[in-house]
Amino acid sequence: MQKISVRSALSADQVGNQVKLEGWVRTRRDSKAGFSFIELNDGSCMGNIQVVADGNLANYESEVKKLSPGCSVRVLGEIVASQGKGQTTEVQASEVHVYGWADVETYPLQKKRHTMEKLREWAHLRTRTNTFGAVFRVRNCVSRSIHNFFQERGFLYVHTPIITASDCEGAGEMFKVTTLDLEAPPKADGKVDYTQDFFERPSFLTVSGQLEGEIFATSLGNVYTFGPTFRAENSNTSRHLAEFWMVEPEMAFVDLEGNMQVAEDFIKRIISDVLNDCGEDLQFFNDRIDDTVLSTLTSMADSEFLRVSYTDAIDILLKSGQKFDYKVEWGTDLQSEHERFLTEVHFKRPVILHDYPRSIKPFYMRCNEDGKTVRAMDVLAPKVGEIIGGSQREERLDVLEQRMQEQGLNPADYWWYLELRKYGTIPHSGFGLGLERILQFITGMGNIRDVIPFPRTPGSAEF
Amino acid sequence: MQKISVRSALSADQVGNQVKLEGWVRTRRDSKAGFSFIELNDGSCMGNIQVVADGNLANYESEVKKLSPGCSVRVLGEIVASQGKGQTTEVQASEVHVYGWADVETYPLQKKRHTMEKLREWAHLRTRTNTFGAVFRVRNCVSRSIHNFFQERGFLYVHTPIITASDCEGAGEMFKVTTLDLEAPPKADGKVDYTQDFFERPSFLTVSGQLEGEIFATSLGNVYTFGPTFRAENSNTSRHLAEFWMVEPEMAFVDLEGNMQVAEDFIKRIISDVLNDCGEDLQFFNDRIDDTVLSTLTSMADSEFLRVSYTDAIDILLKSGQKFDYKVEWGTDLQSEHERFLTEVHFKRPVILHDYPRSIKPFYMRCNEDGKTVRAMDVLAPKVGEIIGGSQREERLDVLEQRMQEQGLNPADYWWYLELRKYGTIPHSGFGLGLERILQFITGMGNIRDVIPFPRTPGSAEF
Numbered sequence: 001m002q003k004i005s006v007r008s009a010l011s012a013d014q015v016g017n018q019v020k021l022e023g024w025v026r027t028r029r030d031s032k033a034g035f036s037f038i039e040l041n042d043g044s045c046m047g048n049i050q051v052v053a054d055g056n057l058a059n060y061e062s063e064v065k066k067l068s069p070g071c072s073v074r075v076l077g078e079i080v081a082s083q084g085k086g087q088t089t090e091v092q093a094s095e096v097h098v099y100g101w102a103d104v105e106t107y108p109l110q111k112k113r114h115t116m117e118k119l120r121e122w123a124h125l126r127t128r129t130n131t132f133g134a135v136f137r138v139r140n141c142v143s144r145s146i147h148n149f150f151q152e153r154g155f156l157y158v159h160t161p162i163i164t165a166s167d168c169e170g171a172g173e174m175f176k177v178t179t180l181d182l183e184a185p186p187k188a189d190g191k192v193d194y195t196q197d198f199f200e201r202p203s204f205l206t207v208s209g210q211l212e213g214e215i216f217a218t219s220l221g222n223v224y225t226f227g228p229t230f231r232a233e234n235s236n237t238s239r240h241l242a243e244f245w246m247v248e249p250e251m252a253f254v255d256l257e258g259n260m261q262v263a264e265d266f267i268k269r270i271i272s273d274v275l276n277d278c279g280e281d282l283q284f285f286n287d288r289i290d291d292t293v294l295s296t297l298t299s300m301a302d303s304e305f306l307r308v309s310y311t312d313a314i315d316i317l318l319k320s321g322q323k324f325d326y327k328v329e330w331g332t333d334l335q336s337e338h339e340r341f342l343t344e345v346h347f348k349r350p351v352i353l354h355d356y357p358r359s360i361k362p363f364y365m366r367c368n369e370d371g372k373t374v375r376a377m378d379v380l381a382p383k384v385g386e387i388i389g390g391s392q393r394e395e396r397l398d399v400l401e402q403r404m405q406e407q408g409l410n411p412a413d414y415w416w417y418l419e420l421r422k423y424g425t426i427p428h429s430g431f432g433l434g435l436e437r438i439l440q441f442i443t444g445m446g447n448i449r450d451v452i453p454f455p456r457t458p459g460s461a462e463f
Numbered sequence: 464m465q466k467i468s469v470r471s472a473l474s475a476d477q478v479g480n481q482v483k484l485e486g487w488v489r490t491r492r493d494s495k496a497g498f499s500f501i502e503l504n505d506g507s508c509m510g511n512i513q514v515v516a517d518g519n520l521a522n523y524e525s526e527v528k529k530l531s532p533g534c535s536v537r538v539l540g541e542i543v544a545s546q547g548k549g550q551t552t553e554v555q556a557s558e559v560h561v562y563g564w565a566d567v568e569t570y571p572l573q574k575k576r577h578t579m580e581k582l583r584e585w586a587h588l589r590t591r592t593n594t595f596g597a598v599f600r601v602r603n604c605v606s607r608s609i610h611n612f613f614q615e616r617g618f619l620y621v622h623t624p625i626i627t628a629s630d631c632e633g634a635g636e637m638f639k640v641t642t643l644d645l646e647a648p649p650k651a652d653g654k655v656d657y658t659q660d661f662f663e664r665p666s667f668l669t670v671s672g673q674l675e676g677e678i679f680a681t682s683l684g685n686v687y688t689f690g691p692t693f694r695a696e697n698s699n700t701s702r703h704l705a706e707f708w709m710v711e712p713e714m715a716f717v718d719l720e721g722n723m724q725v726a727e728d729f730i731k732r733i734i735s736d737v738l739n740d741c742g743e744d745l746q747f748f749n750d751r752i753d754d755t756v757l758s759t760l761t762s763m764a765d766s767e768f769l770r771v772s773y774t775d776a777i778d779i780l781l782k783s784g785q786k787f788d789y790k791v792e793w794g795t796d797l798q799s800e801h802e803r804f805l806t807e808v809h810f811k812r813p814v815i816l817h818d819y820p821r822s823i824k825p826f827y828m829r830c831n832e833d834g835k836t837v838r839a840m841d842v843l844a845p846k847v848g849e850i851i852g853g854s855q856r857e858e859r860l861d862v863l864e865q866r867m868q869e870q871g872l873n874p875a876d877y878w879w880y881l882e883l884r885k886y887g888t889i890p891h892s893g894f895g896l897g898l899e900r901i902l903q904f905i906t907g908m909g910n911i912r913d914v915i916p917f918p919r920t921p922g923s924a925e926f
Contacts (some may be wrong), residue, residue, distance in 0.1 A: 003716075005617070005684070022716040024887050042715075044617065070889035074716075100858070100888035107886050108566075119892055124879035125886070127682040136683060140619040147610050154507065156603040162625065162668075162691045163638075163706050165924040175626075175661070177668065179695045182655045185645055192645045196498030198638070198705065199924040205625075205640065212917060212926060219487070219590040220506030220599060221468070228625045232642045234660055240662065252505075253485040253537075287697070300549050394593040395563070416587035416926060417694065423570050423588070424535035425485050425563035430470050454624040454675060461628040461662040463675060463878060463912070 001076055007042035009114055012088045021091060022099075025071045028064075036064055037341065038096075042324040043133055046280045050090040051075050063098050070109060070128070072114050084335065087131070090385030092253040116450055121462050135451055138274060145273035146226055146247050146435075147435040149266055155222040155249060160209030161407045162228065166299035166413065167314065173232040175242075194435070205230035208249055210430060211364070211417055214393060216249035216383050224249040227446055234458050238447040240342045241436060243456040250430035256366075256375040256392040259280065259429035260352050263379050263388050264305045267350075269302045274442055282442075290444025296382060297442065305379065308342075310334075311354045316346055337380075351380045363403040364417075365391040377431070378425035384441045390431020396419040464539055468507035475551050477542040482512050484512065484554060487591065488534040491527075499527055501559075504536065504820055506596055509743045513545065513553040514538050526561050533565030533572060533591070534923035562796040577723065579913055586917055588926050591688075594751070597744035598914055601737060602902055607738035609710050609898075618685040618712060625673030625691065629876065636695040637667040638705075657801055658850040668693035672711050674827070674880055677856065680713035680891050681883045689710040689898075697921050704899060713893035719777050719829075719838040719855040722892035725813050726851050727768045729896070730813075734764045737905055745905075753907025759845060766812040768842065773797075773819045779809055794820045802841075814843045818830075826866040827853040827880075827886060840894070847904045853894020859882040 003020040023042030030036045034055035039048040052066045057098035067073070077093040086092065102422040109129065119126040124311045147157070163177050179198040180186065185350070186193040194202050209225040216223040229246040249262065274282065275297060286294045292441055308316075317338055322345075326335040333355070343351050356366060356376040365374035379388035394400045400421055404411050410417060439451040454463045466483040486505030493499045497518035502511040505638040512849035516527045530536070540556040547553065567573070571585055572592065582589040589595045610620070611908040626640050642661040643649065649656040657665050672688040679686040711727065737745065738760060749757045771779075779793040780801055786809075796814075806814050819829060819839040828837035838855035857863045863884055867874050874881060902914040917926045 022889070070887045072889045089527075099890065100884070100886070104887040124678045125682075133683060135622070136679070143622075144610065144614050145622045147607065151607050151671045156506075156599060157606045158603075158917055159691070159708055160597070160640075161706065161919060161924075161926070163919050163924055164926075174644075175491075175642060176645070177562060177637060177638050178645070179636075180493070180645065181640070182643065182645065182648055198697075198921060199919070199921060200922040202925065203924050215926070216590055216599070216916070217587075220596060228622070230626075234661075243624060245622055252716075254831040305557055328922060419587060421563070423563070426485070426535045427562065450515075453622055453679070456624060456626050456662070458565045458661060459663040461626055461664065461666050463624070463627075463678075 006040060006042045006047065006049045007044035007097065007318060009049045009079055009091065009316060010045070010087070010089055011455060014080070015081050015089060017079050019077070019079055019091070021051075021075045021077075023073070024072060025067050025069060026148070027069060028067045030065065035332045036067075036076075037061075038073075040073070040091075041133075043127075045137075046130060046134055046284055047087075050087060051077070052090055053093045053096050057093065057096060059096065059098075064096050066101075067098070068102060068107070070107045072099040073097060074099065078461070083301050104331040114321050116447060120449055126451075131285060131448075133427055133438070134278075134284050135443055135445065136453070137281050138278050139435075139451065140430055141274050141277050142270055142435065142439060143271045144441065145228075148223045148273075149269045150249060151330075155224045156216065156220055157304055158209075158213060158216045158223045158225055159227065160206070160212040160225045161197070162206055163203050164206045165199060165379055166211075172207050175232045175309055177203045178206060183323050186242075200434075206230060208246070208432065210250065210432070211414075211431065213248055213250040214417070214420060214428065217252045217430070221247075222249070222251045223256075236458055238449075239437070241448055241452060241457060242449075244452065245435040246269070246432055247435065248269070248430060248432045250428065252428050253426055254392075254425055256354060256377060256429060259390055259392060260305075260307060260354065260377055263352070263377070263390060263431050264350075267381075267387070267438075270300055270438065271297050271442070275301065282288070284442045285445075289446075293307065293384070293442070300350055300381065304416045305350040305352050305353050306347055306430055307354060310353050310373070313338075313342060313351075317341065320346065331359060333360050336385045339380045340382070343380045343382045343385075348382075350382070353378050353380060362409050363400070363409060364393050366394045372426065381441060384437065387437055387441060388431050388433050390410075390429065391431040392427065395421055395425045395427050397425065468511065470507035471506045471548070472512045472554065473508070473510055473552055475544070477702050480542050480554060482540065482542055482554070484514075484538045486536070488530045488532060488536060488606060490532060491530045493528065495796070499530075500550060501525075501527075501530060501536075501538075501772045502607055502666050503536070503554075504596075506590075508600075509593060509597055511720040513547065513550060514540070514556050515553055516556045516559050516623075520556065520559060522559065522561075527559050529564075530561070531565060531567045531570070533570045536560060537562060545790065556803070559698070575641050579910060582917070583912055586765045588915075592924045593747060595913075596909065597741075597747050598906055599916070600744050601741050602914065603656060604737055604740050604900075605733055605898065605902060605905065606689075607735045608728055610730045611736075613687045613712060618687045619679065619683055621667070621672075621676060621679045621686045621688055623675040623688045625669055626662070626666050627669045628662060628666050629674075635670045635811050637670060638693050640666045640668060640696065645676040652784075661673055670694060671709070671895065673713065673895065674877075676713040676885060677880070678890065680715045680893070681889055682822070685712070685714045685717075699921055700705065700901070701912075702903075702913055704915060704918055704920060707911075707915065708780070708898040709711065709895055710898065711783045711893060711895045713891065715891050717855075718743055718890055719840060719892060722853055722855060722894060723768075723817065723840055726840070726853060727813075730842065730844075730850070730901075731753075731764055733901065734760050734905070748906045748908075752909075756905070760900050761815055763844065767809055767814040768815050770815050770817060771810075773836070776814075780804065783809065784831055794822060799848045802843045803845070806845045806848075810871050812847070816841050816843060824854070826863070827856050827870060829857045830862055830866065838892075844904060847900065850900055850904060851896050853892065855892040857892065858884055858888045858890055859887065872919060879924050
């Protein structure tokens with residue numbers, strides 16, 4: 001008997017087939033006529049298939065009538081057209097085998113609704129709920145879309161290192177990695193002797209694979225990274241994680257205009273793949289989580305992303321007459337309220353801001369001739385603000401060294417990064433997209449902890 | 464003028480097209496007739512395209528005749544059929560623009576060959592060599608193949624956590640992750656006060672995503688992880704890294720037989736994708752690195768993998784008359800020499816050994832009725848030995864708890880893992896494949912440090 005998924009079983013073309021289904025009971029309902037309906041889910045889709053278990057099954061009284069939410073079963077039977085409303089097919093069971101019980105007294109996921117906070121404490125069980133099944137199917141779809149987008153364009157997938165000895169990437173606070181005994185670390189001259197540590201020097205978890213990605217772009221052409229990234233920041237917000245996944249393409253012989261175009265194509269591709277492949281899950285988010293999810297995604301897939309310079313954006317904000325909490329002033333970073341005003345109120349579509357003041361941007365961004373701005377870009381989306389940040393990279397050795405000194409960095413720490421400019425330097429560009437940020441945007445989930453399997457935040461590393 | 468890759472430019476159907484090419488000079492050769500040949504590479508493939516730069520180019524004397532290995536250029540010109548041997552096409556340049564020079568006095572990658580050890584010190588430049596270009600194109604191909612194999616079968620890609628508070632996974636020595644000041648960690652009762660650390664408890668880098676993967680398999684069905692994994696072992700060998708990438712599928716309602724079949728299909732798929740997509744690179748490895756690479760891969764793609772029990776394998780080894788350094792005895796782990804004898808000498812094909820002694824295997828592997836063995840399996844390949852390790856998982860709560868106690872583990876540390884068995888437990892299985900191990904197998908590269916972009920080993924975390 002062929003094993004099929006619930007997703008397949010729900011399709012009309014299975015009618016008449018003898019099949020095997022395996023999954024978990026969501027509910028059981030007994031008919032007065034002496035049979036039971038079991039709603040069965042196996043994670044292959046949001047929907048359950050209805051199993052009709054007849055009273056003459058050998059274990060009907062002893063087992064079937066004791067099934068409760070969470071029990072695992074194997075069902076053999078025939079797929080038949082359903083008489084019920086809202087479903088095309090159901091299974092007429094010839095056998096219901098119980099793999100595992102779930103005690104109704106202690107099983108946490110009874111029918112009543114639980115808060116997101118409570119479900120986070122049960123991260124080992126929350127994947128059994130409709131919401132988290134949908135979240136992780138969408139997460140898979142977006143991850144697949146990311147790979148497909150870049151692979152189809154001939155980008156190489158590159159694994160940049162997680163452990164790094166550069167404490168100077170400047171993108172945020174770093175976690176230390178060590179094998180020293182913290183109770184009694186070896187000392188030399190009164191200080192911790194890192195020559196006895198695993199890597200014989202202080203080591204950290206990476207905050208970005210960009211600099212290493214540039215090594216590959218400046219030798220093998222277009223590449224992308226997709227992997228975990230870390231921030232040891234004590235930010236207990238709904239938008240921050242200590243461990244998250246980031247995509248960072250890096251492109252050879254590409255300037256800022258090319259970079260912006262790839263970023264726009266990339267986001268649109270992700271959105272159109274999710275709209276095509278996860279319709280049922282998106283409908284659920286739209287119904288239960290945020291009723292603007294579908295309209296926002298559809299309109300974003302169809303909009304041309306505007307290009308607006310930072311300087312023009314500042315003008316627009318200053319002339320808007322809008323009252324903001326944070327002052328608008330050329331030379332300071334835009335706040336979320338400013339970004340949202342631009343995309344949601346003023347332009348009513350996604351906007352790519354470019355050419356930011358050099359004083360607020362990192363050393364590696366390419367300097368413009370005006371002496372005041374760098375070739376940076378941020379993609380702003382309605383509801384969430386910045387979703388992508390990137391730049392053309394500074395490829396001129398002398399300018400790069402000068403920028404490092406400007407920012408108090410020691411060029412010697414970056415000897416290999418500088419050599420990429422010393423030998424056969426090329427114009428190149430790249431950007432970064434946080435996977436969890438775009439997942440929040442797509443699903444409407446309010447807290448970033450609920451779009452990653454096991455969130456790491458201050459004080460929390462369970463599971 | 465259309466930008467194309469060197470890979471495209473080498474194809475006969477480009478003849479007659481005006482194109483733009485960008486890349487790095489590999490060599491320059493001047494003809495007495497007053498023009499120059501430039502070998503241009505852009506990383507899109509192993510091969511270079513020959514650029515014919517005529518003496519009447521405006522910058523011929525001032526720049527073209529000074530081009531040396533490593534210089535970066537943009538070439539505009541027409542693709543023409545090549546008169547030369549061993550190439551189909553070449554470019555008749557109408558413009559050669561120099562992006563960046565590479566001083567012949569100091570550029571490390573001059574024509575002479577360098578040792579692998581030396582190239583490791585120049586990991587920021589080694590990607591510009593033929594060998595490492597080929598390695599990283601193959602690495603990309605294998606990574607893509609991994610995703611395609613599982614996605615086409617409906618597996619969900621799951622990101623299990625890198626930072627974990629379980630120091631009890633038992634698979635190896637772990638790195639500590641901390642934000643405490645190692646010079647003066649806070650103390651309570653004379654010991655380090657981890658409640659003041661970022662996660663408020665001791666935290667580590669993961670050695671495996673399996674246990675968390677099981678959470679997803681026992682709720683959403685078949686899943687796989689693909690991400691970085693860590694071992695803080697002081698192993699300075701050609702087969703060990705402190706940071707490496709691992710793939711770990713975990714499958715619901717699948718027993719050991721199903722697990723072995725997926726493992727076999729998986730390896731064959733990777734090999735056939737590499738044979739199809741990376742022919743030129745594999746030919747290079749066969750010519751320059753290991754002349755058995757192509758024959759081994761081809762034969763492996765065609766062989767049925769044998770299933771042999773550990774007990775039968777011990778019998779075969781004992782009766783072989785072969786002299787081994789390590790004693791063969793039921794109840795001890797097989798050594799590499801034993802594994803290689805079985806695959807290379809005795810069976811002459813890949814072998815999957817199964818049902819290993821329970822005393823040498825971890826607590827989570829399913830116990831057989833014989834009381835002596837567990838449902839473990841190892842896939843052994845010629846030349847490298849074990850390439851995949853996996854098992855059916857113990858799904859019986861009482862047996863699992865007993866096994867934990869047998870191995871001196873505290874069940875309370877695994878409360879959530881046990882609850883997967885308490886509520887709706889199911890038969891399930893999975894395995895792990897180290898990306899770098901299979902890359903060594905495919906490329907013939909002798910040292911694992913040379914199949915990962917930036918190797919992390921004891922004393923080494925540069926770049």
